[in-house]
Amino acid sequence: MSNCSCYSAFLSFAGVSCNSVEKKIYVHLNYTVSCVRLLNATHQIGCQSSLSGNVGVLHVLESEENLDWVLHSGPNPPYMVILESPLFTRSVMMKLKNGSGRVAGVAVVAPNTNPAEGFSPHTTCPNENTGVYSETYEPTMANCNMTVWNPLGNGLSYEEFDFPIFSLKDDNDTQVIRQCYLDHNRAGNGSTPQYPLCAMQLYSHMSAVTDTATCMRRNAINFSLNPEMVCDPLGDQNVWASTRPLNNTAKGHKMWESVVIAAARLDSRSFFFDIAPGAQSGVSGFVTLLAAAHALRNATQEAQPNRTILYTFFQGETFDYIGSSRMVYDMENKQFVVDLDNVHSVLEIGQVGLRADSKLWLHTDPVSRRNESVNKEVEDLIGNLRSAATGLNVTVDVPGFSQPLPPSSFQRFLRARPIPGVVLEDHQSAYTNKFYESMYDNAENLNVSYPPNLTPEEQLEYITDTARVATMVARALYRQAGGEESQLSSIKADPQIVTKMLYSFLVRSNNSWFQQLGNVISFLTGFVCVVHHDFCCLQLVLNRNCTIRIFACSTHFPPPCDSSHLVPQMYNYMWVQGAAPPNSTEREGYCVRSTARLSKALSPAFDLEQYTSKNFSTWTESRWKFIKGRIFLVASHELEMLTLGVGVGVLLSSLLVTYIISSKADILFSSGREPTNATY
């Protein structure tokens, strides 16, 4: 249909342009973001379309009462419902879910600004089954019986829909869709809309089904000619670094090594695939910890504290603590550089971005604190944090009543053994984040805004945060690790670094600062990837904060950093692209030595092949062939049948005519042939 380039050369001088029939019929959607299917040990969640796409007549929903048209009274089911964001609520979606075949799909128009009242598609009690509180460990605190952490959660992300749900931006393309609806589909003054009607077709067919055990079994069956993978386990890599180099080849317990773990979480999610800005839920925490690590870089080199600080960034925490459960599992099985006996205490940085009154809260686990020695250590850590906060215009406090820990990676450490630890958050009880794990948890949620008319370079440098929390965390970690008092005042986090990181992770990652670190291929959305993606950008950032520049490698493609005195079991060596000096365009790359490494963040359930495990995360993501959508006009069913009938009739009549002509061939086409009964 579209290969008419041959003809266009001949016809172009005649003023006729080349047109493809397909382009005249269909308008393709440029921005296709859909919800995908995820599976765990018992359920499947997400959306599914049919193999040939779901077709439905467009209907822009005006109000919740207008649902009656879609579900009962509309004369042309199935309908493709366009929802404006105020109508994207649990009640509307549940009614559509029970639409029994009249709903072909949903497209949600995402607004340009966050809704005022908050929206969280996550559950009210995140990760309730894989935390530390359970029937055996303080059942009164399990299942959010004491504190509901995410009260605005409507649980939409964990529902199963049998139609596709796409997200549209509020731009010109969506206006085309709305206009198509107004032109063709609008029922005016009680009359039913006439054919042809505007329709949309959405493709998001997911290959996996039922649950993780089924899809992993189907992955493994290899009878057919081209075996197909249907799903992938969620997981990626954790990033960790230590202030003192640890021998990476000697796994298991390290004698005389006492480690303070400073943890943060990297990932988040939203209702739709690959949109996971996670500004407050993820970025605020790890940016603070990265800035603290950067602030400590000199103090931990020159005046080394007694204990080693291990900075750990966990991936996949949204989905039942994939990263932290894997690290704890590795520590228990002597697969990690240290083991649980080496861990002295844990400080986790949770959601710290929305500090109302600049107040931060220190959450602890009351159950483990019933033990005297653990309680003493926790009190010490709280004391260190309080004293670090003095003079910084940041207040820290404990919640003041017996409250369980919020969902945090530290809970997985507590499942293994009672370790003293504190989780730093900006909420005393329930979350202050109104957009927890949603597509609205972006820079606007953190009040990170830039004056208008700034170029991207100026925006990169514009200070949006004063980095006081990072300074406090750095000083507290230094004290906790046994460092000297005199060094504390020199530990200061750099607001420039914090600002640049916030800009890079929340606004645009393809900026000059990130480009110095390496090839930034795609924007980091924060969604935990399936195992074959690389999450190397964060490791590079961590490198920069904990590293020493040792020598310049002179070539400009990434070579192995070769020099005779490399010690790969203690350090990790990486090539960094570097910046171009002012009077040249060639970047000067250099090798970087750091203690930052990656560690696998795949749930132990997949290594142990326990796909119905209740202890570990069993989340997998389905595979799909393509995700796309298009709009076109449909004719009525009667017209389609009439066209088909006419075609069949033409076929039969042509066969009849051919038969008649063939049987009378000798009369019609006689041309005086020789008689064929010649004798030999």
Added chain:
Amino acid sequence: MSHIPDSRWRKAVKFSVCLTWKQQRGETKKNAIQKNKEEEVLSDCQHLVIWRRFSDFLALEISGGFAFLPFLWLVNVVWFFREAFVKPAYTEQLQIKTYVKRSALGLLLWVAVLTTWITIFQHFRAEWGEVGDYLSFTIPLGIP
């Protein structure tokens, strides 16, 4: 047979070949050589030809191990149905009849068994879970 009449030469060749067969089977009749019995001999031979072809086909089936294939039985029934039941009787027709009947019976049995199994499998494959997956050659994507 073609509606264009044979040439005399072809007729003569067929007559002599047929006579040889008949001699091989010990059925020579003196008056078969006479001309007015030619058509009788020829029609006899046609039956012999058909019988020859049929027995060759059966031998191929049995020797090649195809004797248990229901599709070949279908071919037997369809191809030789006219010879066995429609044409007027001749000596070899009885044997052809028995074999066609046997093939038809076997075919019906196979069809019944296969239909039943296919219905059951398609209906219950999803419920059988693991067993269903291991029995399947291709598993459809996206549906249980």
